[in-house]
Amino acid sequence: MNMPLAPFTDVDTSGQHTLRLVNGSSNCLGRVEVFHDHKWGTVCDDTWDLHDAAVVCRQLGCGMALSAPGSAHFGPGEDPIWQDGVHCKGTESALTECELSSWGEHNCAHSEDAGVVCSGNTRLQRPGRLRVKDGPSSCAGRVEVLYNRTWHGVCGSGWSLLEAGVVCRQLGCGPAQSVPVRDQFSRGDGHALLEGLSCRGTEMLLLECQQKGMGPGPCRQGSAASVVCIRLVGGPNGCSGRVEVLHEDVWGTVCDDQWDLREARVVCRQLGCGTALSAPWESKYGEGNGKIWLSDVNCKGTEANLTECEAKPWGENICNHVEDASVECSGTEIPEPGPVRLVGGPNRCAGRVEVLHKELWGTVCHDDWDINDAQVVCKQLGCGDAVLAPIGGKFGQGLDTIWLDDVNCTGVEAALSECPARPWGDHNCYHKEDASAICSGNPSILPLLPAIR
Structure with missing residues (x-):
């Protein structure tokens, strides 16, 4: 209980x-x-x-x-x-x-x-004590939280990349790569500490997220939450840079032998960074230090993560760091087409809707907000079709002007500004009613939609 x-x-x-x-x-x-x-x-x-x-x-x-x-x-x-x-x-x-x-x-x-x-104190257990277990490193495995001096798992019900992203941030492990399912890293003792966990993705600690319960008990969904983290280093943004993977608690690089767009495609998909634009060789984004973990990686391009691809055994290679592999993904390289953006989500194709008016970004009230309105936003951003139109500030509350209210699109408009709505700035809303959109061009979040509904 x-x-x-x-x-x-x-x-x-x-x-x-x-x-x-x-x-x-x-x-x-x-x-x-x-x-x-x-x-x-x-x-x-x-x-x-x-x-x-x-x-x-x-x-x-x-x-x-x-x-x-x-x-x-x-x-x-x-x-x-x-x-x-x-x-x-x-x-x-x-x-x-x-x-x-x-x-x-x-x-x-x-x-x-x-x-x-x-942050906690010396008399009480610090909130947010967190670790991952039974994985290949301290940044991949089953998520556990310290409670009453005992480590317990987290229930996988509702677990998504939003929650995983908070875990990776708290552990200093870079972006969340994936959220393994079906107890890939074992179930531990079968007890769950947190249930019904719901993160916005911007929290600094997992225990900042909203949750239904606290204390050891059976996980009703029968699976423990897990996470795998990965990172791109030396690039201009989170979607371009030198590829680094974690093994045996040590970050290391990937040799560029046989490295091409198929491997880059897998990395970009893992990071929720859209499609692969290029797969640079010869340490384009600088030489790494220490281990070269992977070499002769051979992906089909459809794998869910890089470790599913064929490669030499971990650490076995004839390379040096001048051959470190990199990727450049479309996620943050494509300029936003028009004065609209999605903020607070895991990437540019999911988040709080913001529009630019009078050189000031502002939010959209969720009154009358539905999938037709989200469809226009997704199309305008080149993010595919709308999958969900969350309301209630799902991706956090904006801080500035609320520009639009009672938006009523048919779904065929080319831009949100073409849809019927109240006059700019005329509304009866608060930022807790900010509207959001999740688009199909967001590969990192599509398998996880039940957690966001």
Whole structure:
């Protein structure tokens, strides 16, 4: 059975609890709640930022503030909303020392409840302790999280490249290459720590992601989450550079013997970087250091990852680093055709929809947003057909103007600006209603759509 942690609280000199974090997966992250007039209540996310979160983390003895999520990231509260317009310098010793509105005075709903993610402390287990097991390296394998001094797996239900990307970022392993299925790296002890995990892909820690449960228990989907990471080095962006693979916890290069577009095609597909444009030889993006792990790689071009291709045994080669192989993929090399872009997703063909107007990027409200509208965006970007039209700020909330609302495309328009909509800037929305699109030209995300719906 999943057993949530008890909220971590601060106690005043009279023994009264004054501050706590609720509904998080560790003692040092969760929804912020304060005690007033004999009742616990929440804090509105208006003006909420890292300065405010720093005070909460310090007051609770939870180390440094890592992020200050709003929009009820850790679920909406059910009690009074006690504070709004909190404005801390970040040096205060308690939240009540910060500038804020009168107790109970606000213009918020619980969908705007503020949260914090802290680094942890020496008295408590640090949140976010993470590792991968039973894979070929420390950057590929079954994902495990430390809980009550024991390592437990993560349930594979809803696991996608968005969650895998957070894991790879937290481990310092570069972009997520793939999310192996069917227990490729074994199931471990058969217990899951996290279930119903849903990441935006921009989080710094896995435990920042939204989750339904916490605590060891059976994985209802019967599989443990896994991840494989890969990286391109020395290039101008994440979709061009020297190919490096991880083996025995050591990054190494690939020799360019027999290297061609078929191998580059596999790498670009793994990274969600579109199609292969070229497969440069002779260390075009600089010479690597240390191991040359792969040589004489021979792919058909249809493989899911580079390790499925034929090659000499790991580390066996007659090469030197002047022969390091590289790839150049279409993912970030193709300029965006027109004043529209997708932001916050794993690549340029999935993310929050943003449009350019008066030289300022802004978002699109999800009112009336559907697959026909997403189809126009995907076509406009050269990203194939629309697969999904997520609403509710699935890929994070924008920060600037909301330019469009009540967009109503038929799906045949050449650009989003051709579709019927309210006048530019006329809307009744918040950024938590930002619209998104996922296109078929995004090969890294297509097998994972159930996790995003």
